[in-house]
Amino acid sequence: MEAMQTPQPKVSFKEQMHQAREDAILQSACRLLGEKAFDAMTMDDVANAVGIAKASLYKHFCSKEELCSAAMVQILERVQAYLAGLPADMPPLEKLHALVRWSLERLLTNEMPLLPSRNSTLRAVLMANKDYLNGLVTVSDQIGEWITQAQAQGVISPTLPPLVVLYTLYARACDPVVSFLKEGGQYSDAEIVELVVRTCFDGLAAR
Amino acid sequence: MEAMQTPQPKVSFKEQMHQAREDAILQSACRLLGEKAFDAMTMDDVANAVGIAKASLYKHFCSKEELCSAAMVQILERVQAYLAGLPADMPPLEKLHALVRWSLERLLTNEMPLLPSRNSTLRAVLMANKDYLNGLVTVSDQIGEWITQAQAQGVISPTLPPLVVLYTLYARACDPVVSFLKEGGQYSDAEIVELVVRTCFDGLAAR
DNA sequence: GTCTATATGACGATAGAC
DNA sequence: GTCTATCGTCATATAGAC
Numbered sequence: 401m402e403a404m405q406t407p408q409p410k411v412s413f414k415e416q417m418h419q420a421r422e423d424a425i426l427q428s429a430c431r432l433l434g435e436k437a438f439d440a441m442t443m444d445d446v447a448n449a450v451g452i453a454k455a456s457l458y459k460h461f462c463s464k465e466e467l468c469s470a471a472m473v474q475i476l477e478r479v480q481a482y483l484a485g486l487p488a489d490m491p492p493l494e495k496l497h498a499l500v501r502w503s504l505e506r507l508l509t510n511e512m513p514l515l516p517s518r519n520s521t522l523r524a525v526l527m528a529n530k531d532y533l534n535g536l537v538t539v540s541d542q543i544g545e546w547i548t549q550a551q552a553q554g555v556i557s558p559t560l561p562p563l564v565v566l567y568t569l570y571a572r573a574c575d576p577v578v579s580f581l582k583e584g585g586q587y588s589d590a591e592i593v594e595l596v597v598r599t600c601f602d603g604l605a606a607r
Numbered sequence: 608m609e610a611m612q613t614p615q616p617k618v619s620f621k622e623q624m625h626q627a628r629e630d631a632i633l634q635s636a637c638r639l640l641g642e643k644a645f646d647a648m649t650m651d652d653v654a655n656a657v658g659i660a661k662a663s664l665y666k667h668f669c670s671k672e673e674l675c676s677a678a679m680v681q682i683l684e685r686v687q688a689y690l691a692g693l694p695a696d697m698p699p700l701e702k703l704h705a706l707v708r709w710s711l712e713r714l715l716t717n718e719m720p721l722l723p724s725r726n727s728t729l730r731a732v733l734m735a736n737k738d739y740l741n742g743l744v745t746v747s748d749q750i751g752e753w754i755t756q757a758q759a760q761g762v763i764s765p766t767l768p769p770l771v772v773l774y775t776l777y778a779r780a781c782d783p784v785v786s787f788l789k790e791g792g793q794y795s796d797a798e799i800v801e802l803v804v805r806t807c808f809d810g811l812a813a814r
Numbered sequence: 815g816t817c818t819a820t821a822t823g824a825c826g827a828t829a830g831a832c
Numbered sequence: 833g834t835c836t837a838t839c840g841t842c843a844t845a846t847a848g849a850c
Contacts, residue, residue, distance in 0.1 A: 418815090437726045439646035442843060453817050458845065460815095493812075517724040518783040519644045557813045560806070567787040568806050574783065576725040580774040599767070599775050603810030605700075606764045625833090649825060660835050665827065667833095 422460050424450050429471040434510040438468060438522035468522055469529045475512055476535035483542055492546040493555045496569060499543065500600060503573035504593045508582060514573035540566060572600055629667050631657050636678040641717040645675060645729035675729055676736045682719055683742035690749055699753040700762045703776060706750065707807060710780035711800045715789060721780035747773060779807055 428449035432441045443464055447454040461467035482502055486495050503514050516522040526532045547565050550556035556565060577599075581592045635656035639648045650671055654661040668674035689709055693702050710721050723729045733739045754772050757763040763772060784806075788799045 421815095435726070437644065437646060437728065439644060440726075440728055443845085444843075454844090455818085455846075456816055462845095464844070515783065517726065518781060518786050519642070519647075519724065521644065521647050554813050556811055557809070560802070560811065563791065563793070564784070564788065564802050564806065565811055567784045568811060570787070571782055571784045574725060575778055576722065576781065577771070577774045577778045579725050580777070581771065584770065586770070595767070595771050599771065599810070601810050601812045602764070603806070603808050603812075604763055604767065604772055604775060605808045605810075606761050607814065628833095650827085651825075661826090662828075662836080663834055669827095671826065 421450075421452075425452075425457060425460055425467070426471050426474055429467055430475065430512040431510065433468065433471065433512040433522075434506075438516065438520055438525075443467075465525045469525060469532055471512060472516075472522075472526055473529070473531045473535055475514060476532065476539060479514060480535065480539055480542075483539070491555075492549040492553065495546050496543070496550065496556075497597060497601070500569055500572050500597050501593055504575070504578060504596055505589075507573065507575070507578045508589045508592065515570050517574045543569065568600070572596065628657075628659075632664060632667055632674070633678050633681055636674055637682065637719040638717065640675065640678065640719040640729075641713075645723065645727055645732075650674075672732045676733060676739055678719060679723075679729075679733055680736070680738045680742055682721060683739065683746060686721060687742065687746055687749075690746070698762075699756040699760065702753050703750070703757065703763075704804060704808070707776055707779050707804050708800055710776075711782070711785060711803055712796070714780065714782070714785045715796045715799065722777050724781045750776065775807070779803065 425446065429441075429446050432445050432449060443454050443457055446467070447457055450457075457467065461470060479499075479502070483495070483499065486498060490498075507513055516526065544562055544566055547556060547562045551558045551560075551562070575596060577596055578592060581587050581595070582589075587595065632653065636648075636653050639652050639656060650661050650664055653674070654664055657664075664674065668677060686706075686709070690702070690706065693705060697705075714720060723733065750773055751769055754763060754769045758765045758767075758769070782803060784803055785799060788794050788802070789796075794802065
């Protein structure tokens, strides 16, 4: 019988190193994809950001597409965790507000957006990725539930198809208004978030 | 004194051909940029779409950047013409509605959007193009005027900064909600336009 | 598994004949 | 001005030593 000096299996050190390196790669890819488009980001960029050779990247991910897909799956897992962490007694409408705020804060700090922009090459890649699609369905189901609850309470317009509401919320995750206002330099990050949340839920027309 | 057999100058034929070819190039570039991102579109794509050799493109435009900038300037001229053609007695709010509809219809037919998406390489190119910036300022001034008028009438929320309203309208021109809904296949183009216009001006919350 | 060095291919841009 | 053919460059991906 082997000695059990540690509660972890014997490969833990190596595997932990491997996992840590992989996380560092994903984190760098996340940040870079927040700053530039998929096509504009190169594997050299990622390698330099992580501080390893480009060839080493391919020991972890067999292609640029796979690397970026894994990064996007991680983002989905993070939003799932965020949504799951919202207080159970929080009203559905406030949960939706919180989701949009979370997305906008990511945009403002140039982290990878929850969704790639329209016409992005990355989008075609993701639509062929099973893990990504599964995560997207899970998140969409959760949000869809809150939407229908909010509509039942009459706080989200009941005449809007839930799908339209869902997509409209998703679209805030890559809303160019954020970049425009940030480049203008006239508003603080917090003000930008509030302005976009307000136009999203209340619209431009006077109430 | 020369004979004046035609009202045009003697180079008209050649110049007309030249101009026609150039328009065809711009039109193809416009369509292609509606379908894919600037980085993903190649000069070979454009040449094939027009039906000429790639080298011929460079007799008209000295670089890919210049070609695409010219295409974007053309779009701006087109929206200027559209805005100028709106009835003078149309209420400002309806003019803003019309602008958003025009943008969304372009998106639905995969024509080049009024604005490139966030993080697009094209955006950096355009921000260095004087003609584009001039056109953008002209359009923004016109729209800005209608926004303040609509706010004075109390039909656009007077507490929203006009700049935020302007950017929010611009952002509809590359709204991914349109692609999402179109891919879903559940709604007609006209329905999609109305749904997006409605969420833009009235918001998601019940009124 | 990490590195250096390189194969492979794509794309922007040009040369030179017609 | 248009074409065919090509150059130069850069990015993905791999080979092979350690």
